[in-house]
Amino acid sequence: MKRIFAASFLLAVSSLVAFGQTPSRAEVLNEMETKRAELATLETQFLSPSAEDRSAYAEFLAQPNTGLIRLLPREKFDTTPSKLGLTIRGGGAYYSFVRLTHEYGYGSDIELSSGYLSVGFAGADYGMLIKLEGARLEDVSTELPGVGFLAKYNPATTEPEARIEQRRFGTGTVIDGASYKQRVPVEVGATYVLRSIDFDTSDVLVAFRVVRQDTDGSLIIAWRMLEKYPTPRLARNNQTAN
Numbered sequence: 001m002k003r004i005f006a007a008s009f010l011l012a013v014s015s016l017v018a019f020g021q022t023p024s025r026a027e028v029l030n031e032m033e034t035k036r037a038e039l040a041t042l043e044t045q046f047l048s049p050s051a052e053d054r055s056a057y058a059e060f061l062a063q064p065n066t067g068l069i070r071l072l073p074r075e076k077f078d079t080t081p082s083k084l085g086l087t088i089r090g091g092g093a094y095y096s097f098v099r100l101t102h103e104y105g106y107g108s109d110i111e112l113s114s115g116y117l118s119v120g121f122a123g124a125d126y127g128m129l130i131k132l133e134g135a136r137l138e139d140v141s142t143e144l145p146g147v148g149f150l151a152k153y154n155p156a157t158t159e160p161e162a163r164i165e166q167r168r169f170g171t172g173t174v175i176d177g178a179s180y181k182q183r184v185p186v187e188v189g190a191t192y193v194l195r196s197i198d199f200d201t202s203d204v205l206v207a208f209r210v211v212r213q214d215t216d217g218s219l220i221i222a223w224r225m226l227e228k229y230p231t232p233r234l235a236r237n238n239q240t241a242n
Contacts, residue, residue, distance in 0.1 A: 039087060115185060115186050129182065145178065147226075156233060203232045
């Protein structure tokens, strides 16, 4: 993508020079803005599920609080000089179910990296995932075994507590026979439930299904918002020095 942008820009400038014109800085800036807009359109198309995917899930997507997204593998598409990169921050590997954006840094709730899905990425933010055996996405509710804990879970209220919870779910924990982890392997066709706690941003419970994996390693994911909770806050230290 970056190579396409660079090549297009150089071609436009070369054309002006070939005709004996030296482009003004305003003209160059205008050309840059045009190419950025074109690149943004291409990236949106590249990140979108196919028309066939949308058609297959049309009935599901007609329901409220649902969506269909593509996640790109971070190790392949995240922006670094040595890899094929997108201009979007995070390389299309992240998604926020609240803000409906792939761009990292706005309270992302899920990430695809090295064949794993994960939650909790910045500061004291954390979360947990569970795979539901044999469950259809349409049937997932907070009453199902394994989902009730996630639905009733009370987030940490201090940073030390949040760090403890990060470690607990980072290594994985079993509660009432159900396994909860911060990171789980991708399984095409599997249904998962995620609780994502982003302090000062959002707290959500989301059910999703990995519909398929594309040839470039990207995943098509159908999702449904089960619950939005009050924005989580960490208690601040109000003590002042004497």
